[in-house]
Amino acid sequence: MSKIWAIARLMIAEGLRMKIALVFLVLIAAVVVGLPFSISGDSSLTGAVKSFMSYGLSATSLLLAMLTIFMSRSLSDEIVSQQIFLTVTKPIARWQFVLGKWVGMMVLNFAFLGASALTIYGMVHYIKATHPPSDKRYDAKELENEVLVARHATPVTLPDFSEDAELEFEHNVEQGRYANAPDTFDAKREKETLRIKHEMKWRVVGPGNGRVFEFEKILCDRSPGTFVQLRYKAEVTGYPPDEIFRAYWEFGDPYKNVPVYTTKTRHIVARFHTIRIPADAIADDNTLQVRFFNQNRFEGEQQWGNVMEFRSSDPLEILFTVGSFEWNFVRLLCLMMFKLMFLGAVALLCTTVFSFPVACLASFTVYVIAGMRSFITESMELASNDFSGIFGSVSGFFLQSFTHFYNLLHWIIPDFGRYDAVEQFVSGRSVGLAWVLQGFGDLVLIKTVIVLGLAMLLFHRREVAEVSF
Amino acid sequence: MVEQQLPVVQTAGLCKVFRDFWRRPRVEAVKDLNLEIRPGEVFGLLGPNGSGKTTTIKMLLGLLYPTRGRISLFGKSPSDVSVKARIGFLPEESYLYRFLVAHETLDYYGRLFRLPARVRKERADRLLDMVGLRHEAKRPIGEYSKGMARRIGLAQALMNDPEFLILDEPTSGLDPIGARQIKDVIRALGRKGKTILLSSHMLADVEDVCDRVTILYGGQQRAIGEVGDLLRQRDVTQITAPSLSPETLDEVKKLVSRLDKRDILEVSHPRVKLEDFFMKIVEEAQAANIKTSGARQGGAVPEFLEKATAATTDQVIEGLVEASAHNTEPVAAIAQPIIDPKAEAAKNVLNNLLGGGDTEEESPKKDVSQEAPKEPVAPAPKVAADQSVLDALMGDDDGKPPAESSDKS
Numbered sequence: 001m002s003k004i005w006a007i008a009r010l011m012i013a014e015g016l017r018m019k020i021a022l023v024f025l026v027l028i029a030a031v032v033v034g035l036p037f038s039i040s041g042d043s044s045l046t047g048a049v050k051s052f053m054s055y056g057l058s059a060t061s062l063l064l065a066m067l068t069i070f071m072s073r074s075l076s077d078e079i080v081s082q083q084i085f086l087t088v089t090k091p092i093a094r095w096q097f098v099l100g101k102w103v104g105m106m107v108l109n110f111a112f113l114g115a116s117a118l119t120i121y122g123m124v125h126y127i128k129a130t131h132p133p134s135d136k137r138y139d140a141k142e143l144e145n146e147v148l149v150a151r152h153a154t155p156v157t158l159p160d161f162s163e164d165a166e167l168e169f170e171h172n173v174e175q176g177r178y179a180n181a182p183d184t185f186d187a188k189r190e191k192e193t194l195r196i197k198h199e200m201k202w203r204v205v206g207p208g209n210g211r212v213f214e215f216e217k218i219l220c221d222r223s224p225g226t227f228v229q230l231r232y233k234a235e236v237t238g239y240p241p242d243e244i245f246r247a248y249w250e251f252g253d254p255y256k257n258v259p260v261y262t263t264k265t266r267h268i269v270a271r272f273h274t275i276r277i278p279a280d281a282i283a284d285d286n287t288l289q290v291r292f293f294n295q296n297r298f299e300g301e302q303q304w305g306n307v308m309e310f311r312s313s314d315p316l317e318i319l320f321t322v323g324s325f326e327w328n329f330v331r332l333l334c335l336m337m338f339k340l341m342f343l344g345a346v347a348l349l350c351t352t353v354f355s356f357p358v359a360c361l362a363s364f365t366v367y368v369i370a371g372m373r374s375f376i377t378e379s380m381e382l383a384s385n386d387f388s389g390i391f392g393s394v395s396g397f398f399l400q401s402f403t404h405f406y407n408l409l410h411w412i413i414p415d416f417g418r419y420d421a422v423e424q425f426v427s428g429r430s431v432g433l434a435w436v437l438q439g440f441g442d443l444v445l446i447k448t449v450i451v452l453g454l455a456m457l458l459f460h461r462r463e464v465a466e467v468s469f
Numbered sequence: 470m471v472e473q474q475l476p477v478v479q480t481a482g483l484c485k486v487f488r489d490f491w492r493r494p495r496v497e498a499v500k501d502l503n504l505e506i507r508p509g510e511v512f513g514l515l516g517p518n519g520s521g522k523t524t525t526i527k528m529l530l531g532l533l534y535p536t537r538g539r540i541s542l543f544g545k546s547p548s549d550v551s552v553k554a555r556i557g558f559l560p561e562e563s564y565l566y567r568f569l570v571a572h573e574t575l576d577y578y579g580r581l582f583r584l585p586a587r588v589r590k591e592r593a594d595r596l597l598d599m600v601g602l603r604h605e606a607k608r609p610i611g612e613y614s615k616g617m618a619r620r621i622g623l624a625q626a627l628m629n630d631p632e633f634l635i636l637d638e639p640t641s642g643l644d645p646i647g648a649r650q651i652k653d654v655i656r657a658l659g660r661k662g663k664t665i666l667l668s669s670h671m672l673a674d675v676e677d678v679c680d681r682v683t684i685l686y687g688g689q690q691r692a693i694g695e696v697g698d699l700l701r702q703r704d705v706t707q708i709t710a711p712s713l714s715p716e717t718l719d720e721v722k723k724l725v726s727r728l729d730k731r732d733i734l735e736v737s738h739p740r741v742k743l744e745d746f747f748m749k750i751v752e753e754a755q756a757a758n759i760k761t762s763g764a765r766q767g768g769a770v771p772e773f774l775e776k777a778t779a780a781t782t783d784q785v786i787e788g789l790v791e792a793s794a795h796n797t798e799p800v801a802a803i804a805q806p807i808i809d810p811k812a813e814a815a816k817n818v819l820n821n822l823l824g825g826g827d828t829e830e831e832s833p834k835k836d837v838s839q840e841a842p843k844e845p846v847a848p849a850p851k852v853a854a855d856q857s858v859l860d861a862l863m864g865d866d867d868g869k870p871p872a873e874s875s876d877k878s
Contacts, residue, residue, distance in 0.1 A: 014566070085530075086622075090629075091554040091583075465533045466487070
């Protein structure tokens with residue numbers, strides 16, 4: 001271990017004294033400290049903090065990824081300048097040398113990520129203290145409840161519409177509606193279509209009507225004085241000229257021996273809104289019943305004939321606090337660090353094979369592919385479908401070849417988007433420990449170990465005194 | 470009874486072919502090299518540029534892999550990590566980290582040998598003393614001159630007290646003082662029983678310090694043997710004596726003519742070696758305390774560079790090693806010529822024959838690091854130039870070969 005640490009120390013000293021790392025540190029500091037003065041979000045305090053954290057964390061992540069790739073040039077530089085001759089002729093195994101380089105890079109990344117996180121944390125409190133108040137008390141409370149918190153979300157429990165779909169299907173058969181159906185008619189698919197139709201119908205609430213929403217597994221503190229939040233967004237048709245819809249809500253199941261709370265809301269259409277609900281409305285079986293009425297119960301106001309729709313793309317959910325903002329931040333940083341660990345291994349693998357410019361390009365390509373994997377995969381699938389019938393054509397052949405190559409990369413290059421928790425974190429949602437552990441397992445224990453092992457193997461076989469380009 | 474020991478280095482049919490991008494053979498740098506370096510010897514690898522010296526060394530160190538053939542170091546593969554703990558390596562260029570200061574550099578390499586912190590510090594200090602750079606220990610290597618960096622390179626090679634030292638062009642880029650110091654260190658380490666492989670095209674360096682040499686050309690071995698055997702001119706005899714009067718010279722000529730039935734070909738005053746003259750000037754400057762930001766006079770070889778455990782092959786060498794293992798004199802003092810008692814006796818006889826001249830120049834050199842000589846120092850005499858003539862002068866006719874140690878002056 002002492003030999004690995006000796007290499008790591010050298011890497012750190014090189015990073016700091018050759019000023020590569022310092023340049024990035026200055027850039028990170030400039031971005032993190034400068035951002036609050038250049039962005040304001042939607043002019044609210046919450047908007048300003050969310051925008052700052054979102055941009056600040058994304059910029060930090062990008063700059064540290066760049067730093068990792070640039071730092072890896074240390075290995076190829078040592079080979080080119082032949083400094084490695086003096087090191088590998090000492091009693092140190094090649095794998096220890098590669099691991100030492102990786103550890104050195106990770107220590108620098110860890111330190112810089114920590115410094116950046118502390119700065120972001122400090123700047124959040126600075127913004128909170130100095131942001132021009134619109135409604136200072138409300139703003140601060142909103143920030144505390146919706147951003148500087150770690151909340152878990154429980155989506156609404158959908159009723160089982162398959163029985164309704166089955167009944168309707170049988171009714172249709174009896175009515176002979178499928179008598180002239182083509183040979184390709186698939187009963188299973190038809191039932192699924194009917195099930196979706198029933199669900200969509202359930203999501204729509206007509207004027208004057210109501211709907212009962214059930215939420216389960218709300219594992220939170222239910223003591224008096226604590227709250228959970230209902231977050232929703234409603235698409236409204238036929239809304240009033242002021243674009244504000246009125247509604248009436250009841251929280252708590254009267255048959256489960258819990259208090260029932262009511263509230264009347266005036267909310268802007270097509271925007272997400274949050275309603276605070278006393279936690280004691282949650283039953284002992286950790287369920288919460290919410291009854292929604294598309295009714296205007298404000299005195300003296302007319303009933304407007306608007307139709308409300310709660311779309312599946314904008315989930316209706318109950319949010320409840322499961323931890324502190326600080327620990328949530330730490331878990332987010334862990335996920336960011338895991339990605340850097342993988343990227344560091346990739347960068348070292350590239351530098352054991354190629355000289356720096358080529359290695360840098362290859363590492364950057366992997367970073368981009370990992371960051372856009374979902375998008376690329378979808379695009380490839382769409383493109384493959386388009387070309388599927390014309391494999392004989394040149395473009396089809398190249399596309400198919402590239403698809404096969406991409407599938408190979410797909411196996412080893414992780415989907416960074418899957419572990420991108422910035423948006424989650426910024427909206428005050430918990431970055432779950434299970435997510436972090438999954439990221440550790442996937443990004444570090446599997447992918448990083450494989451890539452680093454490959455780098456060690458290639459470097460072990462490499463003749464370091466042989467000139468390569 | 471001579472104790473047989475495993476060779477430090479053994480190669481058999483060693484070949485290295487460099488290939489191009491398409492794996493086609495481009496250059497055959499080393500061809501069928503068979504080499505054996507014995508424990509405790511200073512072995513010279515000679516050859517012009519491109520003769521395969523550095524390639525051979527790189528293969529010995531595992532920096533290149535042989536295309537064909539076999540290498541063993543201490544009986545193991547060069548890629549064996551444990552073998553590397555016993556080796557010190559000074560490459561042909563000082564491949565040091567420019568951002569580290571000298572002390573950190575030595576500390577870094579010490580860490581790779583897992584030396585405890587206290588030992589690392591102690592050795593770094595002593596080695597910096599030895600190479601005359603203690604006063605520059607806090608300067609980044611990037612600011613060093615080439616020669617200063619070479620000295621640090623030598624220091625790092627000795628950090629682990631290696632049993633086997635590989636020096637690739639060790640005097641390259643060094644001023645005459647540095648070159649002399651390096652040679653002194655090599656001699657001192659050789660006497661302490663270290664095995665040394667010295668690669669150079671500086672023939673004088675190799676001649677000065679090596680026991681055996683091999684000469685490479687075009688990647689092939691062209692000659693191998695002991696330096697004395699390879700260089701000895703058996704058809705010429707040289708006698709070195711204090712300045713003689715014309716009358717004495719006439720007497721000598723007559724004596725040689727009468728005894729050997731041949732005439733003396735040339736009588737001249739020997740010249741001092743330029744290296745010795747240069748060293749005298751520098752030592753005078755140092756004695757006058759003239760300031761320099763460069764390297765200073767090196768110190769003694771540190772005590773931690775103990776005798777190599779595998780160095781002894783017979784009792785004579787054991788005796789020599791034991792005698793020098795406790796030597797704590799400065800390098801220049803250690804580098805005194807070894808005077809063979811038999812040759813010394815022969816010179817005394819010659820002096821008596823020639824009328825008992827002053828023998829002051831024949832005495833061992835004084836410690837140059839402590840006292841500058843008042844006159845140019847005469848080159849160390851080749852006392853074993855032709856033992857047979859001396860034997861004849863002494864009346865000894867047994868024809869035994871001269872002592873080997875006197876070849877290295």
